[in-house]
Amino acid sequence: DAKTTQPPSMDCAEGRAANLPCNHSTISGNEYVYWYRQIHSQGPQYIIHGLKNNETNEMASLIITEDRKSSTLILPHATLRDTAVYYCSPKVGTYKYIFGTGTRLKVLA
Amino acid sequence: DSGVTQTPKHLITATGQRVTLRCSPRSGDLSVYWYQQSLDQGLQFLIQYYNGEERAKGNILERFSAQQFPDLHSELNLSSLELGDSALYFCASSPGVGPGAPLHFGNGTRLTVT
Numbered sequence: 001d002a003k004t005t006q007p008p009s010m011d012c013a014e015g016r017a018a019n020l021p022c023n024h025s026t027i028s029g030n031e032y033v034y035w036y037r038q039i040h041s042q043g044p045q046y047i048i049h050g051l052k053n054n055e056t057n058e059m060a061s062l063i064i065t066e067d068r069k070s071s072t073l074i075l076p077h078a079t080l081r082d083t084a085v086y087y088c089s090p091k092v093g094t095y096k097y098i099f100g101t102g103t104r105l106k107v108l109a
Numbered sequence: 110d111s112g113v114t115q116t117p118k119h120l121i122t123a124t125g126q127r128v129t130l131r132c133s134p135r136s137g138d139l140s141v142y143w144y145q146q147s148l149d150q151g152l153q154f155l156i157q158y159y160n161g162e163e164r165a166k167g168n169i170l171e172r173f174s175a176q177q178f179p180d181l182h183s184e185l186n187l188s189s190l191e192l193g194d195s196a197l198y199f200c201a202s203s204p205g206v207g208p209g210a211p212l213h214f215g216n217g218t219r220l221t222v223t
Binding site: 032041045049094099 | 111201209211212
């Protein structure tokens with residue numbers, strides 16, 4: 001199964017960009033990478049996903065390296081409400097999404 | 110609101126007991142996933158159903174079982190409960206099994222075993 005490696009925690013100043021890295025070196029060529037965040041103990045919230053190309057939506061941008069071994073989630077202007085645990089999650093095969101332990105992002109005022 | 114409903118929100122029970130957690134997926138979603146999250150841990154995949162059939166199994170204990178009914182709601186049954194089973198249990202749904210389908214999570218059931 002694909003595995004993910006994320007830094008356990010990061011701080012970011014409010015208004016600055018938050019760049020959250022994820023290593024997924026064991027991902028296969030056709031496996032998408034998804035990003036979610038979990039605020040307190042609520043259910044994880046979907047943010048964005050991608051396969052090969054960079055993606056952007058109203059919440060974030062996703063940069064995937066050409067070799068697909070890693071990706072970076074970018075929150076362009078972090079706010080206090082972005083404080084959460086962020087998970088990158090490769091989809092393995094048809095049915096399984098893998099979650100690691102995530103990065104705890106703290107946005108500082 | 111993700112559209113995924115989990116009941117109950119909280120459950121407190123004693124060791125050795127059996128409980129049932131319920132999940133209603135988003136309207137139109139055929140796939141249901143169950144995850145367990147222990148204190149300050151990541152999400153551990155338990156099991157997945159698609160349109161009533163089990164399709165993938167993760168680290169699910171033999172004391173745990175699940176099913177998806179014809180109306181697509183799902184139940185996770187936990188029996189012979191132990192203290193270590195105390196955790197948040199999340200259900201998620203997706204439209205199908207296509208590669209671009211993200212998961213939508215409910216807000217979980219917090220199980221406390223005393």
